[in-house]
Every structure is written in structure tokens, then in C-alpha cells.
Amino acid sequence: MNRTTRAAIGKWLLILLAVALALCAASLLWVDHQLGRFAGAGTAVVDRAGFEGPARPTAITGVAVLSADGEAMLADRDVLIDQGRIVAVGTGLALPEGVDRVDGSGRYLIPGLVDAHVHLKQSPNDLLVYLANGVTGVREMSGNADHLAWRDAIEAGRLGPRLFVASEKLERHGWFTGHFQRWTRNRINVRAPEHADAVVRSLAADGYDAVKLGSLLDHETYRALDRAAAGAGLPLIGHYPVALPLEALWASGQGELAHIEEIAKALDAEFGWFGNADADEYLRFVARRSDEVAAALAERNIAVVTSLWLVESIALQKAAPADLVAEIELRYANPGLVEGTPLSKGWLPGHNAYEVGPEAGAAGREAAAAYWATFAEAHRILLRAMRDRGVALMAGTDANTAGVVPGFSLHDELQSLVSAGLSPAQSLRSATAAPAARMGRGAGKAGRVAPGYRADMVLLRADPLLDIANTRAIEAVVVGGRVLDRGRLDAMLAAVADANDGSRTIAL
Numbered sequence: 001m002n003r004t005t006r007a008a009i010g011k012w013l014l015i016l017l018a019v020a021l022a023l024c025a026a027s028l029l030w031v032d033h034q035l036g037r038f039a040g041a042g043t044a045v046v047d048r049a050g051f052e053g054p055a056r057p058t059a060i061t062g063v064a065v066l067s068a069d070g071e072a073m074l075a076d077r078d079v080l081i082d083q084g085r086i087v088a089v090g091t092g093l094a095l096p097e098g099v100d101r102v103d104g105s106g107r108y109l110i111p112g113l114v115d116a117h118v119h120l121k122q123s124p125n126d127l128l129v130y131l132a133n134g135v136t137g138v139r140e141m142s143g144n145a146d147h148l149a150w151r152d153a154i155e156a157g158r159l160g161p162r163l164f165v166a167s168e169k170l171e172r173h174g175w176f177t178g179h180f181q182r183w184t185r186n187r188i189n190v191r192a193p194e195h196a197d198a199v200v201r202s203l204a205a206d207g208y209d210a211v212k213l214g215s216l217l218d219h220e221t222y223r224a225l226d227r228a229a230a231g232a233g234l235p236l237i238g239h240y241p242v243a244l245p246l247e248a249l250w251a252s253g254q255g256e257l258a259h260i261e262e263i264a265k266a267l268d269a270e271f272g273w274f275g276n277a278d279a280d281e282y283l284r285f286v287a288r289r290s291d292e293v294a295a296a297l298a299e300r301n302i303a304v305v306t307s308l309w310l311v312e313s314i315a316l317q318k319a320a321p322a323d324l325v326a327e328i329e330l331r332y333a334n335p336g337l338v339e340g341t342p343l344s345k346g347w348l349p350g351h352n353a354y355e356v357g358p359e360a361g362a363a364g365r366e367a368a369a370a371y372w373a374t375f376a377e378a379h380r381i382l383l384r385a386m387r388d389r390g391v392a393l394m395a396g397t398d399a400n401t402a403g404v405v406p407g408f409s410l411h412d413e414l415q416s417l418v419s420a421g422l423s424p425a426q427s428l429r430s431a432t433a434a435p436a437a438r439m440g441r442g443a444g445k446a447g448r449v450a451p452g453y454r455a456d457m458v459l460l461r462a463d464p465l466l467d468i469a470n471t472r473a474i475e476a477v478v479v480g481g482r483v484l485d486r487g488r489l490d491a492m493l494a495a496v497a498d499a500n501d502g503s504r505t506i507a508l
């Protein structure tokens with residue numbers, strides 16, 4: 001080969017390399033764009049300030065108020081609100097001059113609802129959908145810097161539900177997988193147990209309210225994170241690693257499980273992984289173990305987030321997602337999530353994240369639905385055992401997971417809890433007094449309609465203790481002392497639906 005040929009080949013190789021690099025960069029940008037769209041970033045953000053209004057001293061008069069123990073409605077109370085707090089509750093209160101008055105006669109006042117497990121992703125419009133549903137507090141279970149900023153702005157007086165922000169999920173991977181999971185799935189990589197301290201310290205420095213555990217952690221890393229979280233004074237919450245026996249939970253400082261599923265899975269592992277053939281045997285096993293497990297949870301004050309409705313919905317999403325989609329308030333869910341992308345499945349039939357593919361046929365669909373029906377039944381058995389042992393149950397929905405519409409889904413959850421055997425009062429407590437104690441630093445008193453408590457409340461047109469479905473009959477929402485009447489709540493919902501319609505590529 002002479003020199004000219006070598007030079008020509010060299011030139012072409014350089015051109016090829018440049019083209020390959022350009023293609024690579026374009027693919028990375030495309031993937032990144034799709035990930036953003038799937039998180040909701042493609043939807044116009046509604047300006048919340050337009051709905052804000054001032055927080056004025058207000059009296060809600062002649063209203064029935066949920067009692068402190070949550071078991072009864074106390075008739076004909078006046079509730080005085082000022083500076084974001086409940087100032088007084090009583091019958092025939094002498095009201096100061098000039099307070100706004102809201103006629104509460106024939107109405108029911110309950111504490112603002114909390115969804116203990118949500119995913120806000122890149123969808124700030126969800127904050128309005130929560131408020132419109134009486135959800136005045138949410139606990140973000142895969143938090144990022146945006147969520148921390150939203151939390152702080154709301155705490156400083158912007159309109160929105162109070163936020164508790166846990167970190168993104170911590171897992172242990174090698175260098176390459178760790179980076180890939182960080183980029184595509186928002187996982188935080190703890191490369192080795194000796195890195196646990198540094199990771200947790202940086203989360204604490206960033207201002208997270210809790211450290212969120214993933215399912216794939218090994219025992220050594222789990223223990224290291226447990227020690228690190230205790231050292232940093234951060235609650236250790238989230239999944240329970242599937243590889244660990246429950247003994248490791250009892251020996252840990254983990255204070256909260258992100259789903260009842262964590263226990264259902266641990267018992268499934270003890271049982272030896274059930275299938276449809278031994279479903280009844282698995283359920284009998286769960287029933288036998290449930291009391292002991294519930295007692296251990298109660299003894300260690302480990303709170304459990306319910307997310308029952310989601311698990312119950314999976315049988316339907318597996319076999320007939322069109323039926324589920326017809327049932328839910330899809331208009332208010334971010335279209336990025338609902339539609340999915342070429343890289344991530346969404347909620348719609350034919351491209352639903354849980355759906356059984358057509359290749360499995362009717363038999364495959366039925367088998368999957370039967371499996372998930374069994375798993376949901378295991379959840380209900382565990383829920384009742386936890387209730388009987390006084391475990392701190394927190395209603396949570398895993399909102400923005402396939403099929404779970406922010407805000408609206410909390411009412412579905414409360415109803416699922418009652419259908420499974422909780423009383424309406426117990427169901428309501430799981431979304432009010434129970435999570436109030438676990439809303440993070442600076443939370444103050446919340447979760448009750450009583451003097452000194454945060455003025456986060458929901459005014460209902462019907463009594464939720466008679467029928468839990470009445471939590472949907474929302475007349476007004478009070479958040480941080482601001483009263484949002486029905487007209488304003490409807491306007492908030494309409495603005496979000498409009499923004500969603502603007503970014504839809506598949507008509508509903």
C-alpha cells in the first residue's frame with residue numbers, strides 16, 4: 001500500500017468515526033427525549049399561581065367535624081382558621097370581625113387526605129389534581145431535585161399539597177449497569193457497602209426526607225445503608241430486598257414498607273414461590289403467618305403503605321386493560337405516562353405495562369389474571385392481620401404507575417381498604433392521622449381538625465363514616481389555610497385536562 005492509499009483510507013476511517021459518533025449522540029438524545037416524555041415532561045405546565053388567592057382568616061360554621069379519634073362526627077361546630085392553622089373549634093364560637101365565612105351546615109369536615117406513596121415524575125400539574133381531590137399531602141417515593149424545590153416552594157406559601165420527598169431508589173450494581181440504571185430508571189447506585197455512608201450523607205445534605213431502598217439489595221449493603229441512615233438521622237423506607245428473610249427486617253431500623261406487597265413477597269419466598277396450581281396452599285400459608293408478622297411489625301412500629309387498589313387492578317390490566325381504562329379518570333393523568341413511548345409501555349390497551357401479550361392467548365391471560373387475583377387476596381389477608389395488631393397503615397396508591405391516576409386513585413384505595421374489611425373510620429385514618437406523623441421534618445401538627453393543627457381539610461357534602469365513597473363528594477378543600485371552593489377546584493381540573501389534551505398524540 002502506498003502512502004496516498006493509506007492517507008485515503010485514514011480519511012475515510014475518520015469520516016466513518018465521525019458519522020458513528022454523530023449517530024451515537026443522536027440516539028442518546030432521542031432516548032433522553034423519550035425518557036423525559038414518559039416522565040411527563042412533554043405536557044405544558046399549568047401556572048398554579050393563577051389559582052392561589054390569599055389565605056384569609058376564615059370560619060367554617062355549623063359543620064360536622066371528624067372527632068379526634070376519627071370514629072365519630074361532632075355536629076354543629078365552628079372552625080376558625082388563620083395563618084395556615086386551625087385556631088379554634090367549638091359550638092357557637094364568637095367569631096372575630098371581618099373573617100370570611102363558609103356555611104358548613106349539612107356538610108362534613110375531615111382532615112386533608114395524604115397519599116403516602118406517589119410518583120410525581122416530571123408532572124407538576126399533578127399537584128393541582130391532588131388538591132382537587134382533597135389530597136393536601138403526598139409522599140414522593142422517587143424524589144429528585146425538582147421535587148425538593150416544589151416541596152420548599154409550597155412550604156414557603158405557594159399553592160400545592162405538602163410534600164414529603166424520599167430519595168430515588170438505592171440499588172447495588174456494577175459501574176456500567178449502575179450508570180445505565182441511573183440514566184434510564186433513576187436508580188441511585190451503591191457500588192459497595194463501604195459507599196453507603198457517602199451516598200446517604202449526600203442525600204441528607206440535599207435535603208431528602210428519607211432514604212428509599214430498592215428490591216435487589218444484598219444483605220451486607222442493606223445493613224450498611226441501615227447504619228448510614230441511622231447515622232444521618234434519615235428514615236429508612238421503601239422496598240424490602242427480595243433476597244432477605246424477614247429476620248433481617250426485624251433486626252434492622254427500617255421504619256416503613258412501601259407496599260403490603262413487601263410482606264406478601266417475603267412470605268411467597270418462604271413458601272417457595274406459588275403458582276396457580278398451589279394458590280390455595282399459599283393463601284393458607286399467608287393466613288397462618290400473617291398474625292405473627294403483623295405482631296412483629298406493630299412491635300417495631302414499622303408502618304406499611306397499603307397500595308392495595310393497584311395490586312387488585314393488575315389482574316384486570318393483565319387480561320383486559322381496556323376495561324380498566326374505561327373505569328378511571330384518564331383525562332387527568334399525564335399523556336406521556338398514559339401513552340408510553342417506543343421505549344416504555346404506558347397504560348393504554350395494546351401498549352399497557354402489565355398487559356399479557358397476544359402470543360399468550362386467552363389461556364395465558366386467564367392464568368395471569370388468576371395469579372394476580374391470588375396475590376391480591378394475600379394482600380387482603382395481611383391487611384386485616386395488620387389492622388388487628390394495630391400496625392400503622394398508610395393509604396398509598398403508587399400514583400402514576402400504570403392505571404393509577406393521581407388524586408382520584410386515593411379514593412379508590414380508601415374504598416378497596418373498606419372492601420377488604422377496614423371500617424370507614426380505619427380507612428380514613430390511614431389517609432389522615434396515620435401518615436401525618438410521617439410527613440418529615442418541620443411537619444408540625446397535622447391530620448386532625450383541632451386547634452393548633454395545620455389548616456389542611458376537606459369539606460364534604462356527605463358523611464364518609466357512613467359510606468367511604470363520600471370522600472369523593474368534595475365541596476371545598478382547605479390547604480395551608482387557603483379555601484379552594486368547588487368552582488376553583490373544577491377550574492384547576494379543567495386547566496390540567498386542557499394541558500393534557502394539548503400534548504396527547506392518541507385521542508381518548
Ligand SMILES: [Zn+2]
Nearest residue numbers: 117119141398
Ligand atoms: Zn412506587
